[in-house]
Amino acid sequence: MKDNTVVTHAGNRPFENHGIVNPPVYHASTVLSETLEQRINRSEAKVRYGRAGTPTTFALEDAMSALEQAHGTVLASSGLSAITMALSAFVESGDHILVTDSTYTPTRNFCDRTLARLGVETEYFDPLIGSGISEMIRDNTRLIWTECPGSQTFDVQDLPAIVEAAHARDVIVLTDNTWGGGYFRKPLTEGVDVSVQAATKYIVGHSDVMMGTIACNEATYETVRQSSSLFGMCCGPDDVYLALRGLRTIGVRMDRHHESGIKVAEWLQSRPEVSQVMHPALPQDPGHELWKRDFTGSSGLFGFVLKEDDRTKLSAMMDHMELHGMGSSWGGYESLLIPSWPEQSRTATSWNVSGQCMRIHVGLEDPDDLIADLEAGFDRMNKA
Numbered sequence: 328m329k330d331n332t333v334v335t336h337a338g339n340r341p342f343e344n345h346g347i348v349n350p351p352v353y354h355a356s357t358v359l360s361e362t363l364e365q366r367i368n369r370s371e372a373k374v375r376y377g378r379a380g381t382p383t384t385f386a387l388e389d390a391m392s393a394l395e396q397a398h399g400t401v402l403a404s405s406g407l408s409a410i411t412m413a414l415s416a417f418v419e420s421g422d423h424i425l426v427t428d429s430t431y432t433p434t435r436n437f438c439d440r441t442l443a444r445l446g447v448e449t450e451y452f453d454p455l456i457g458s459g460i461s462e463m464i465r466d467n468t469r470l471i472w473t474e475c476p477g478s479q480t481f482d483v484q485d486l487p488a489i490v491e492a493a494h495a496r497d498v499i500v501l502t503d504n505t506w507g508g509g510y511f512r513k514p515l516t517e518g519v520d521v522s523v524q525a526a527t528k529y530i531v532g533h534s535d536v537m538m539g540t541i542a543c544n545e546a547t548y549e550t551v552r553q554s555s556s557l558f559g560m561c562c563g564p565d566d567v568y569l570a571l572r573g574l575r576t577i578g579v580r581m582d583r584h585h586e587s588g589i590k591v592a593e594w595l596q597s598r599p600e601v602s603q604v605m606h607p608a609l610p611q612d613p614g615h616e617l618w619k620r621d622f623t624g625s626s627g628l629f630g631f632v633l634k635e636d637d638r639t640k641l642s643a644m645m646d647h648m649e650l651h652g653m654g655s656s657w658g659g660y661e662s663l664l665i666p667s668w669p670e671q672s673r674t675a676t677s678w679n680v681s682g683q684c685m686r687i688h689v690g691l692e693d694p695d696d697l698i699a700d701l702e703a704g705f706d707r708m709n710k711a
């Protein structure tokens with residue numbers, strides 16, 4: 328079945344609950360056994376303790392597995408915790424891991440601080456390396472961490488080429504799949520072993536919940552499940568419910584983000600104030616061909632570079648935007664605009680573009696109103 332059908336129904340079992348469409352929100356820690364025999368054998372029961380999951384959490388896990396075409400999905404309390412759970416499930420002291428240079432900065436921080444402290448060495452690679460990654464694989468390389476497109480610079484990686492090189496050496500590949508929401512790309516169908524999302528973004532979709540998902544293939548699922556259970560990872564039932572509720576409308580939202588995002592990106596491209604737009608769906612973008620091959624659409628998040636980087640002029644624009652909020656995160660229904668500094672989190676590659684780099688999230692507002700808001704901002708900037 329197609330995605331829009333899958334996300335409408337996956338995970339729901341109405342007739343286990345009086346025919347009610349949505350799953351109940353189970354608030355649970357203690358789960359009672361009826362008999363001593365059941366108590367002694369409780370590890371066999373699917374529902375045995377709040378932390379081990381309830382029908383509420385199973386509903387979201389099942390729905391995410393259907394969306395990502397995964398063998399199983401493990402939930403985490405934020406996108407970052409999904410990343411750290413996924414990474415730490417596979418590594419041990421003495422291991423070497425390869426991480427894309429354009430990964431989400433907190434992912435780098437976890438590798439550079441926590442994993443380094445535990446004796447795991449991280450080496451960063453050029454996101455555009457493709458099959459050249461095979462030369463960086465060592466005997467002790469355990470995994471490759473990818474993210475496509477990359478944070479802030481939106482470079483498109485050749486994931487299938489990386490997977491091929493990695494699997495030839497028994498190295499697993501994990502990816503941060505947040506940008507496409509699991510709707511525009513299915514990394515597990517391309518051989519990626521684990522697909523992580525900050526569900527906080529497009530799954531939740533309404534800027535009101537922190538959540539992460541780790542969608543796994545059959546070979547990796549038990550390892551991730553057990554490891555995150557050993558860490559005590561679990562999510563609150565109200566948040567899980569809201570994430571599932573958000574997921575039901577991901578199709579219509581993503582299609583709108585795609586259309587409006589391209590419209591705003593094309594407008595920005597035409598503006599004299601803008602030197603560069605980083606949006607892989609634009610034919611001029613260096614990642615366009617790979618994007619076209621591997622994605623079925625583009626989300627509302629992309630970057631652009633303003634020729635101007637004078638702080639006073641920038642403030643004149645940014646301090647009075649009506650529709651574009653200045654805030655971290657993205658993937659909600661609302662538009663956001665923030666400055667970014669990719670050069671501060673690159674070590675394997677360099678970012679030497681002059682001007683001010685910006686990150687925009689095109690929300691579900693009418694794109695003409697968003698363009699008018701940006702245009703008024705540019706006018707203020709030019710006059711300041």
Ligand SMILES: *Cc1c(COP(=O)(O)O)cnc(C)c1O
Pocket residue numbers: 405406407408410431474478503505506524525526527528537538539656
């Ligand atoms: C936001 C983000 C995360 C982290 O998600 P949180 O839920 O905020 O912890 C991970 N990866 C990417 C690409 C993100 O943009």
